Amino acid sequence: MCKKRGVSLKSLTLAPQNVAKAATHAVVCQTLKFLPVIQQLIAAVDLTGRHPQLTQATAAVLVYEVLFGEGVQSLGPAETAVLAAKAAVTKHLDRLLQAAGVVDARDLLAPASRQPESERPRHVRVNTIKMSVAEALQWLQCPPPAHRRLQSLGADVHVDDLLPDLLVFPPRTDLHAHPLVQNGSWVLQSKASCMPAHALAPESSWTVLDACAAPGNKTTHLAALLGPGFGKVLAFDKDARRLERLRAAATVAGAANVIAQQADFLALDLLAPEYGNVRGVLLDPSCSGSGTAFTRMDHLLPSHGSLGADALDPSFTDERVEALAQFQERALQHALVLPRLERLVYSTCSVYVRENEAVVKACLPFARQRGFSLVAPFPSWPRRGLPVLSEASCLVRTDPVLDGTDGFFVAVFERTAAST
CATH class of the missing domain: 3.40.50.150 (Vaccinia Virus protein VP39)
Incomplete structure (x- = not known):
């Protein structure tokens, strides 16, 4: 099977030792998407030069959170330094937007970085050794009593128009803990x-x-x-x-x-x-x-x-x-x-x-x-x-x-x- 050397971004951010894996993964991915812009802003205000306690990585995450995320609180010297520079960073961002003739920082990004993984549909292969596609759809429409909380998953699912054993769920549908995945009736596998x-x-x-x-x-x-x-x-x-x-x-x-x-x-x-x-x-x-x-x-x-x-x-x-x-x-x-x-x-x-x-x-x-x-x-x-x-x-x-x-x-x- 295809493989690459080293580890992937997902394996790093979702590693077992990380606390709040989903939140960590989301913030890191969003920071990396905006990284080309963020690096320009950090350099423009000499953020890491003025504050030696700030590494480039820490500064990038905090600047992302201040400008595009949920904000930061002044919990320590790193957060305090970024908050103190917020006005200068924001001013330089406005200059970048004006120079590019756009109003949204996302328009400054490369096309690939504008394509979020979360927009992709979720594909699930029905393992026909254990159940038919019709049985899978029936399960989704009317789950067993112990799993009635999952009935909403059946509201917007359909069979792929090319591959007859593939179910297509809306983006961001989390199926890793689904009982049919756990027992091998479904396989989380991309369409390709x-x-x-x-x-x-x-x-x-x-x-x-x-x-x-x-x-x-x-x-x-x-x-x-x-x-x-x-x-x-x-x-x-x-x-x-x-x-x-x-x-x-x-x-x-x-x-x-x-x-x-x-x-x-x-x-x-x-x-x-x-x-x-x-x-x-x-x-x-x-x-x-x-x-x-x-x-x-x-x-x-x-x-x-x-x-x-x-x-x-x-x-x-x-x-x-x-x-x-x-x-x-x-x-x-x-x-x-x-x-x-x-x-x-x-x-x-x-x-x-x-x-x-x-x-x-x-x-x-x-x-x-x-x-x-x-x-x-x-x-x-x-x-x-x-x-x-x-x-x-x-x-x-x-x-x-x-x-x-x-x-x-x-x-x-x-x-x-x-x-x-």
Whole structure:
């Protein structure tokens, strides 16, 4: 699965040791959104220079609260210093607004910072191993007596217009403690993350291989799509701790048809007899995770940079993205050697061309030798691949701003001829 080095903004602000996690997360995110403006104001009045006890981080949070938040009380020297500078800071903010010809400080922000995570709908995948979508909707309309307090959640929920097992709730709906999430009947999963398993569309009798499976949301989704027949999911991950998370997820989901094994996918002998019946592959390899920056809130960090021009520039790469892309190419070609493979989905949670269209383009000659062609999943989906290759219309992209979900990429290879 896609992962990034280090920790995310969410993991830092919502860490177990933090008191008032939700409030801390909200204030930090809002401060970071306004940080480019706040830094100008701090520098203009020399706030940290005049008050050595103020760090840049403390000053930024307090200035945000004074100007845009709930205000601060004079509890200590830091708060006192910021309150004393409020008039000067406000005056300089007025100058910035006047110079830009706007009246709201939000208009001074970059477009990405104006797109709050809280505006996104909340998506929930119904785990059809445990309940049907109709049963989920019925539960929402008329919860059991012990959960009648949750009945209001059913007032404004609908089934997604693309994915039939996905429920769409209003923004800011908190479902983490919902009993159906706790018992595995619902899975908190973004719409984009649910698209790869649907794109594979496995038949109920298939053996499906999930090549880089942990932590397991897509694995259990595959298990649910296979249904109660003879189909099974062979799930691999080389990290023992992540594999344990996958096994735990499969247990909670009731996915008894998942066989989880610790192994490096590239080291597997896919011509061995135990893989002779594999008909489908989901390959969601390690990637930059650039498409999940908005969900993780990492786009607000000053070190994150912009995803704009770099992401969509076919020539863009850096050392880490290039290394990931080369691994992705090896993994994709490796999967295509399975002797009875009929359909393969390659997906990433990246917005970078180098990890997406460029990987597909590099592997297409080998895929064609094996009898595979690109086919187009989700024909009604408007956002397709970028014109890096002639079959770009077969590829699927999701936009982290326009589509209300993570930035994802999906390519489907289907065997249409015999190997050459």
